[in-house]
Every structure is written in structure tokens, then in C-alpha cells.
Amino acid sequence: MFEVVAESGEARRGELQLNHGKVETPVFMPCGTYGSVKALTPVQIREVGTQVLLGNTFHLMLRPGPDVISDLGGLHGFMDWDGPILTDSGGYQVFSLRDNVALDDKGVTFRSPVNGDRVRLSPEISMHMQKVLKSDIVMVFDECTPYPATHHEAKSSMLRSVGWAATSKSAYDGEGALFGIVQGSVYDDLRVESLAAVVDIGFDGFAIGGLSVGEDIEEMNAVLSALVPQMPSDHPRYLMGVGTPSDLIRGVVQGIDMFDCVMPTRNARNGHLFTWEGVVRIRNAVHKHDSSPIDPNCGCYTCQHFSRAYLHHLDRCREMLACTLMSIHNLHFYHELMTALRKRISENTLSDFASRLLAQFADANRVNSSA
Ligand SMILES: [Zn+2]
Structure with a gap:
């Protein structure tokens, strides 16, 4: 099994x-x-x-x-x-x-x-x-x-x-x-x-x-x-x-x-989005005019089609579509993370990759929380 x-x-x-x-x-x-x-x-x-x-x-x-x-x-x-x-x-x-x-x-x-x-x-x-x-x-x-x-x-x-x-x-x-x-x-x-x-x-x-x-x-x-x-x-x-x-x-x-x-879906509904560069809080006013996707390196449907400005707008208007689009992104990110970890295990390069990612997430979250 x-x-x-x-x-x-x-x-x-x-x-x-x-x-x-x-x-x-x-x-x-x-x-x-x-x-x-x-x-x-x-x-x-x-x-x-x-x-x-x-x-x-x-x-x-x-x-x-x-x-x-x-x-x-x-x-x-x-x-x-x-x-x-x-x-x-x-x-x-x-x-x-x-x-x-x-x-x-x-x-x-x-x-x-x-x-x-x-x-x-x-x-x-x-x-x-x-x-x-x-x-x-x-x-x-x-x-x-x-x-x-x-x-x-x-x-x-x-x-x-x-x-x-x-x-x-x-x-x-x-x-x-x-x-x-x-x-x-x-x-x-x-x-x-x-x-x-x-x-x-x-x-x-x-x-x-x-x-x-x-x-x-x-x-x-x-x-x-x-x-x-x-x-x-x-x-x-x-x-x-x-x-x-x-x-x-x-x-x-x-x-x-x-x-x-429940974190990727629950947080998505609260506008808390995970990316390789750390967390994006879509409710922040800084995204109101932002034409870029949540994460330019993400291949999910949401990042391929929609800007941060649009998601910020949907979230402000409490449109149900905001929950759908942001849940798609967060779950895609979690699955991509696991795919990357599986690949690094196969290559026997997990340790360096994991240390680098952990440091990257910690740094990004420090910057985000002080911003
Ligand atoms: Zn995405």
C-alpha cells in the first residue's frame, strides 16, 4: 500500500x-x-x-x-x-x-x-x-x-x-x-x-x-x-x-x-495569500492600483488572469468570487510547495533547499509584519 x-x-x-x-x-x-x-x-x-x-x-x-x-x-x-x-x-x-x-x-x-x-x-x-x-x-x-x-x-x-x-x-x-x-x-x-x-x-x-x-x-x-x-x-x-x-x-x-x-483555504477567505516571497495581505490599500498578479511566478488560474487590484476590489465588495480565486491560489501554492519538496527529495538536495526556503519565508514575514 x-x-x-x-x-x-x-x-x-x-x-x-x-x-x-x-x-x-x-x-x-x-x-x-x-x-x-x-x-x-x-x-x-x-x-x-x-x-x-x-x-x-x-x-x-x-x-x-x-x-x-x-x-x-x-x-x-x-x-x-x-x-x-x-x-x-x-x-x-x-x-x-x-x-x-x-x-x-x-x-x-x-x-x-x-x-x-x-x-x-x-x-x-x-x-x-x-x-x-x-x-x-x-x-x-x-x-x-x-x-x-x-x-x-x-x-x-x-x-x-x-x-x-x-x-x-x-x-x-x-x-x-x-x-x-x-x-x-x-x-x-x-x-x-x-x-x-x-x-x-x-x-x-x-x-x-x-x-x-x-x-x-x-x-x-x-x-x-x-x-x-x-x-x-x-x-x-x-x-x-x-x-x-x-x-x-x-x-x-x-x-x-x-x-x-484549514489554513490555505481559511486564510484565502481572509485575504491572506501565501507566495514564495512571503505572505501578501490583499486587503492592504497598497494593492488598490497594483496591476501585478499575487505572485508573478505562480501558474494558478488566479495569477494567470487577475491583478492584485481586482482581487483587492472583490474582497472590499465581499464578492464570493474573491474567496474562490484566492482559495485557488493558496491551495495551488501549497501543492506546488509539496511538489518542489518531492523533487528535492528525489534529487537528494532537500536539506539546502529547505533551509533556504525557511530563511526566505522568515525574512519575508519579518518585512511584512513591520511594513
Ligand atoms: Zn497563484
Whole structure:
């Protein structure tokens, strides 16, 4: 299912064979929260370079619910996306409700944020829902440990997640690949213990959860440095919910294969655009008369056809097209970044390239934030 085809330092280039096609890694997965990548059609999602999408079990379970999606043949047919789909387990979203969640050893009960109904979510229910969605990659149900957590809190949360990982594996009888999730907050010993336990249960891939939840960059990097070298080298490694372009570069250098984040699409809708020269904030008045594209070196549809002045105008007028055009650019940039990293891994020149890019982004962001 997963084959490493090139390595550069700790970084790997690989191929992931899924039910709906092959994915080249390292890969970035856009978020299709409600069965839609906000503001984009499936054709646009494909054209920006997307290989695999992320869907949210929690949101789709509440609306439209499993019956509707089952009747319409799964999430692929429902949203007309014929490429691979990874679905999260719902754990992250349910625990972000915090105040309205009653936790027990077998799962959680919560008030639906949609209509106030009491809803139950457990490893078994999450596995059933992801089977109905016909996900190519199914994530085990876990507890996303809050940050900050004491060692004691992080340990009991991690052990609960390990138990739920085993239950998820026994319960899942669909055709997708099943990934385990490593928890343990910022504590190296807990991360290593969690990894050993999920590897022991046995999964098709291994994800790192509970990062990018409020800890600083140094803490995240420390966890990755302690953990990633110990992860099985012949299975895909997925860093959940991360991150900025610089986070992706650092993750790839450390040996991560898969990433997802709402950042490129959410930031696009707020006029925050990523480029090789750093961030462009299209709302700034400086763009009002600017005839140049967001990035002269970008091959995306938006940069090929539209000026900064036009995007600035659309954004000011709150035209929906602004969200579409800017989401196209940001996702294209994220995918181009991953393509460049894959190429450098094949050439075994990743280290210099990554250092140069990280310095470039840091410099550009310093200039932008002082301007
Ligand atoms: Zn562009």
C-alpha cells in the first residue's frame, strides 16, 4: 500500500496506493469539512493539484447524517469527487466542544451544535460512519488531549485513546486503510509509549495527533524529533492539522508524509495569500492600483488572469468570487510547495533547499509584519 521511492536525510518520497487512486507523498490534503472545499468546485479542487481530500466525520454525521450519504452511495458520489478521501474520526471536533461533552470509557455524549440533540460518538459509531462515507483512509477514534495538560492528565488521555484505537480496529469492517493515532501531548515518554502501543495493535499508517493545538514551534519540533525517527519507516506518517508552509517544510525534513490544515483555504477567505516571497495581505490599500498578479511566478488560474487590484476590489465588495480565486491560489501554492519538496527529495538536495526556503519565508514575514 505504501512504498518509499526516494530518501533525502530523514525525508522520504513515497507512493500511497488507495482505493480511489495513487497519492504521491509528501502530500498536503485540503479540508472538505462539510463535503465541500469551501468556495471551490471539484474540478477546481483537482486543477489546483489536489490528490486527496479530507472529510469531517463529525460534521457529516450531524448533517446530512449517514442515511442520506449511504443512500447516495458514499461521500465520493455525494460530492462528486472521484479521488481519494481521508476522513477524521470526529474526535478532534467533539472534544473541541468541551463544555457540552460527557466522557466515559466507551465514548462521548454531547449536545449537537446544530440542533441541541444528545448525540453519541464512540469508536464503533465513528467506524460505522467512516464505512458509510466509503473513506479511502479511516482514522481511529481518539481523544485529542487538551493543551496544556499535566503529565498525569496527558497519560490517562493517551491510554484512553490507545484503548479506543484497539476497539476501532476490531470494529472497522470497511475497505479503506485504517490509521492509528499517536497522542501524549508534549511529553516525549508518553508519545513513545503511545507509539509502541498503536504499532503493537497494527495499522496501515500512523498519525501524530494533538499538535498545533497551542504549543509553540519549539515544543512541536521537540515532539517530532523524539517521535518520528521511531515511527515505522515502511508505513505512511501523517501529522494532523498542520500547518503553515514553514511547518510543512520542517515536517517533511523530519520524515512526515502527509499533512492537512484549514489554513490555505481559511486564510484565502481572509485575504491572506501565501507566495514564495512571503505572505501578501490583499486587503492592504497598497494593492488598490497594483496591476501585478499575487505572485508573478505562480501558474494558478488566479495569477494567470487577475491583478492584485481586482482581487483587492472583490474582497472590499465581499464578492464570493474573491474567496474562490484566492482559495485557488493558496491551495495551488501549497501543492506546488509539496511538489518542489518531492523533487528535492528525489534529487537528494532537500536539506539546502529547505533551509533556504525557511530563511526566505522568515525574512519575508519579518518585512511584512513591520511594513
Ligand atoms: Zn497563484
